[in-house]
Structure formats: C-alpha cells, structure tokens
Amino acid sequence: MRYRRRLRSRIVISFALFGLGLTALFAVATIYLRARLEDQLINNTLQRELKNFVDFKRDNPDPNAPWTMSVYDAQIVRAGRTATVPLAWQKFDSGVYDTEEIGREGKNRPYRLAVYKDADYWAYLRFDLSTQKLNERQLLTALCVAVLLFAIFSLVIGFWLSARVMSPVIDLARRVRAMSRSGKPELLKKHFADDEVGELASVLDDYSTRLTEIVQRDREFNADVSHELRTPLSVIASTTELLQGSPDLTDKLRERLKRIERAVRQSTELIDALLLLSRRERQAPTDGESTDVARVVEQVVDAQRPHLANKPVDVRIEIEQPLATAAPSSVVAVALSNLIGNAFKYTPSGEVIVTVGHGRVTVEDSGPGINAEDAEKLFERGVRGTTVGKGGGLGLAIVRRLCDLYGWTVSLAPRPQGGATATLEFGAQVYPS
Template identity: 70%
Template sequence: MLQSRRRLRSRIFVSFALFGLALTSLFAAATIYMRARLEDQLINNTLQREVENFVQFKQAHPEPDAPWKLSTFDAQIYSARKFANVPFAWQRYGTGVYDIRDFDENGKLRPYKLAVYKDDRYWAFLRLDVSTQRLSERQLITALGFAVLIFAGLSMLIGRWLSSRVMSPVSDLARRLRSLRRTGQFEPLAPNFADDEVGELAAALDDYAQRLTELVQRDREFNADVSHELRTPLAVIATTTELLLNAPDLSDKMRDRLKRMERASRQSTELIEALLLLSRAERSGPIDGETTDIARVCADVIDANRPHLGGRPVEVSLRVESPLAVNAPSSVVAVALNNLIGNAIKYTPQGEVVVRVQDGRVLVEDTGPGIKAEDAEKLFQRGVRGEGAVGKGAGLGLAIVRRLCELYGWGVGLRPREGGGAVATLDFQPRR
C-alpha cells in the first residue's frame, strides 16, 4: 500500500508542529480553566463568608443604625500623638504594604496583608485576610503539577505514536530487506513506497541489488567456465600420464618426469577446487562423512615438493607424533599444507625442514632465514612476500591459506623458531 505523497521531512515537521500546537493549546486551556475556577471559588467563598457575617451581625445588633464592617478588611486609624493605642506589633512598620501573620478573633494564626500610612497627624492601618488567596494559590500549584504530569504522559504517548507513524516507511523497508535475506528472492522495493526520501532510498537499493545480482551471476558463470575449461585439460593430462606410466619400456628418468607431471596435475586440480570453494564462499565436506588422513596428505605434499630442493643440502622429514584426521576434503587440506611446506622448502638454503603431525595440528619447522615476529601477520596479506623471497611470485599462497582456514574454522600462524628459522602452524581445532 502506497504511503502519503508528502516527503518524509514534511511529515516530521507537520507532525511535531501539530504536536506542539496541541500540547500548548491543552496546557493553555487547562491553565485558563483552573484560574477561572479558582478565582470563582475565591469570590464565592468570600461573598458567602461576608453574607454569613452580615446575618450574624444583624442577629446580634437588630437596631437599624447599627454599624457593620466587612470581616475581610479591618481598617483602623489613630492619632499620631496617641500611637500607644496602636497594636505593639504594628508600630514598627512604616508606610507601605507588608505580609504578616496574626491571630484572628478565634485565636487562629492566619496570613494577612497590612497596608500602613503614616504622617504627622494620623497613623492608618488596613488589614486584609489573605488566607483564602493562599489556599487558592496552593490549589493552583497542585493543579498545575498534576497538569504537568498528565501532559508529560500525553506527550510520551503522542510522541511514540507520531514517531511510529513517521518512521513506519523506514521500518517497512527494513522488514522487506530482512525478508529478502531470509528468502533469497529479490523483489523490487521502490513500487511499495511513496515518492519521498524512503522511496529514493528504496530505488537506490533496487539499483544496487540489480547491479550486485548481475555481478554475482557473471562471477558464477566465470567460475563455471573456468572450472570446466581447466579441469578438462587437466583430466586429459592425468589420464595420459597414467597410461604412459603403465608402459613397460620406460626409463627411470622418464618415469620420474611422468610422476612429477602426475603430481603437478593433481595439485593443480586440488588448487582449482579450493579456489572455486573460496570464490563461492562455500564449505564442502568429504562424501559420506569420509575423513582425511593428515599424515598421508603431508607425505604426498612432501614428495611433491622434493624436486624443488634442487640439490640443496636440506633434509625434509615427516614425524607423526599423533594420528590426526579431519572432516574436510583432502584437496583443501593439500592446498593449505602445500603452501606451508612448500614455503619452508623454498626458503631453506640448508639444514632441515620438519613436518610434525600432532594432536589437532600440524607444525612445519625450518632452519631458513626466519621471520620477524612483527612481520608474521603481514605475510598472510595479499601481495606481501618475505624478506628472503626469491624468484617470481605474487605473494598469494599464504593469503589463500588464511581464507581457507577462515572458511573451515581452522587457525594458521607463523612465528620465529628458536635458534633460527620459522615455524608455521595449521591448527584444525583452534582454541576460542
């Protein structure tokens, strides 16, 4: 359902303007009402008290010419020469109006206003009982306090309702985006919103989603094409190599070369499978829960990398200190170990490379030039190579290993080795 055509900014402005106007109007109306009510109550009480006082006075003085005075006002005038007749408490006041507390005829302490006038001849005093006014003031303050509490509650309720109304298009957009994430089926967002800021955002998201979908589709098609185009010739190489190895008249030198071709073909196939998994961010396991024997993979990787020694005095050994099997494709494990073991063999000019299979992890120790502790983490970044790197290389091997470990929840690390060299660790059960 389409929302109002007003822009979101306008809806927020209008909503809060109406809210402020309504709240101010309510407060003004309540204040006027309470003032009028209290003022009317004050006048009524004063009149009622005076008429009762008048009746009581006439009952006590039935004669027609008996003087009567208002009970609310008490006026007295004295000669300046006879100020001793003035109540002692009033003598200290000069001309002006004062707030005092005095006792009434019943002995009750009450508040009064005392107006004083003094000259050389007369001292005049006019006392006004303001107890009723003080009571009205207290009632007004109490009423306003309740009004503030009520308006505060109303403002919270109305503000919450207005905010939900104003932000409902944004909430609807977020809900539709979450639904898209759950279902994976994209539906255009812009047709469901008005031509306002939220509608512009929905249109921008539609455009971004369309471009992202096209990019993902092209990436999938590219991966499928590359997988098919690379696997086919590799399969041909592997088949041909296998047939040639079965020939009875092969020389030892030719057989060794064919075995190298076979290992290179297998490594290339494993690498392609691992890279395809990374490109799809897709984790796959062995068929029917089959586990991969790490020691066997390490042995295959060592045999495949021995030709890289090139006659250097380096001893490469495998030490299985604890049996280890993981629930992962052997191709993925082979790619990770091939980079770690291959780097150790490549960068060790002399000495030894020891591959240790332990409980839950594999250690690759070498006696090469070693690494700096502060540079260990940098070597896992794309394009970064060690200080002793020689020959051609893009510095992607360890970056690929790190991404495979992140995909499968493994841990990988490098550290300097005591006495020189480096230690690479592939932990299949990292401690969290």
C-alpha cells in the same frame, strides 16, 4: 532491527521531552504571571483602600462611624499615638509588608500589611493571604497534574506517530529480509510512495540489480573455470599416466612425468579450494569419511620436494598422534602446501620438521625467519615479510580464507632457535583417525 528500534525510540523520546518541556514551561509561565499579577492587584488594592479609609476618617471624625471590609482589617490613629496599635505593626514605615500572626483558630496565618503615615494620621490595613495561599497550592497541584497528563499524552502520541512514521521503513526492512532469505530479488520501489522511503527502496533496487548481475557473472565464471580448466588437466593427467606405462622410458623422463603428475594434482586441488572459497560453502570429503591429515602431509611433502632442489635441508615428518578432519583432502592439501612449500623455498640449509598430532600440524624450518610484527600481516592479501624476496603474497591469504571457511586457525611465529614456525589447528573439526 536494532537500528529501527533505536530510531523509533528517539522519535518517541523527543516527542515526549518536547511535550514535557512545553507543558513545564507553560506551567512556570502561568505561576509567574499569576503571582506577579496577583501581587500587583493586592498591592494596588491595599493602597487604594487605605487611602480611601484615611479620606473617610477625615470626612467622618466620629470614631463610631461604620467602616467595614471583607478581607481587610483597618485601623487608624493620630500620628504618634500607638497605644491601640499592635506592637508588631509599630516598627513599620509607610509601605506594604508580609507578616504572620496567630489566627482565630490558633494557627499562624499569612497577612499582608499596608502602612500609611503622615503628619496627622497613622493608618494600618491588614489583608488576609490564607485564601491566596490556598489558591496557589491548588493551582500548583492542578498544574502538576496537567504537566503529568500532557507528558503521558505526548508519550502516547509519540508512540502512535512513530509507528505511523516508521511503518514504511519497517515494511521495507521486512521485504529486504524476506528477499535475502529467499534469494530471489524483487523490485521494492513499486510497494512504496514517492517519498524518502521510496527513494531508499529505489536505491536498494539499483544496488540489488547490480549485485545480482555480479553474482550471476561470478557463478558463470566459476562454472566456466571449473569446466575449462578441469578438462585440459584431465587430459594431461591421463596422458601422463599412459606415458608412465611406457616400458622404454628413461629414469630422468619418468621423474619429469611424475613432476607433471604432481603439478596436475596440485592444480586440481587448488581449483577445488578456490571454487569452495568463491561459493563460501563448506564441503565434506567426497567419500563421506574424514580425511587422514598425516597421509595428506606425506603427499604434500613429496609434491613440494622440488622446491628443495639440491639444498642441504633435512626433512622430517613426525606423527605424534593420528589426526583426521571433516574436510576434503584437496582443501587440507592446499592449506598445507602453502605452509610446507614456504618452508622448503625459504630454507637454504638446515631442517624442516612437520609434526602431526594433538589437533594441529606444525611446520618448523631453520630459514631466515620472520619478524614478530610481520607475523599477522603476512596473512593479508599482497603482503610479504621483510626477510623474503619478491612475490604476490597470495598463498597465506588463501590459507587464512580456507581456515575462516572451515573454522580452523593458522598462525606464524619466529622459531626460538632460528627460522619460523607455522601452525594449522583444526579445532572442533578433528575426528579420530
């Protein structure tokens, strides 16, 4: 929407500026040509009239011989006799000059004075420029009005033309928006002409078709994974449960069955979380109530203990405050399993402290720690820290995606006394337990 308005505005502004510049150029050219032609006409007229006046006086030496001109005031004297010549005129040599004198109404009036001097006569011809100046002002006013009218006209035409030009684009955007809202793909090319917009609609049709196929394959894959993986996991879980009920099991075998049971539960929770991520849908707990985070922490710690093996690591769970969140326990378990599991795996000795309360879960370990510059990069897919061994680097990326889905916040930081600290904040999704 913003791009469409910006494109239309550029069309309108360009058209308006074009019209304004064109009319302004026309006005400047008109003023220049008028002034040049008028000056040339006046100068030629003055010089011609003055020459004719001198010739008339040569042919008619009688000073009473009539000589009249409408806009001219002529005077001729014998060379060097300037008694009757105005003092302001006497300083000029032959040529044409612009002057100002007080007119009959007592105001300064512009004049153009032509002077002709030879050995016999000095002649003066004055031309009144008042009418010319008035005409120039009128012409300038008319041109300013014309420029303004042309600019307004260009602006109106620009809006009209931009609406016509942009109407197919607007229609295309409207159809794409409606298709996006309904979720039902529709071919767009048939609604548009064979032009640039039609070509864009055709490209969008191809992209929509490929995207629909990808989404359909993704949905089918998710459904297949959900069904094909849950079924054997259910079989393993039920078989393990039956085997644990056998009275002749040894303690070592019973412990192994418990590990299998924990692995099945973790796999089921991971499948649920990955399916939610693939569908980008936020799911509430199945029982309609909030999930007790402390209880999930205890389950995750118990499930991740095999990572400790026989390492001298002291594990403590500190419940500072009840904490619950409106998310399935499987999602919370997957997020915490990665954080707690990493702490167990990368701590050769020392302690791991899991603290619950105040809207967050904090996991502190005394392992090799992390570099501060690696803290944020570790949540990127395939990235691992410089202080750990080989691996895919996918666990923390999954945690970050789950946090983005549910509006949580996860962070890693070096621990001041050595090791690392992972924090999972539940934000607004926290409820009283």
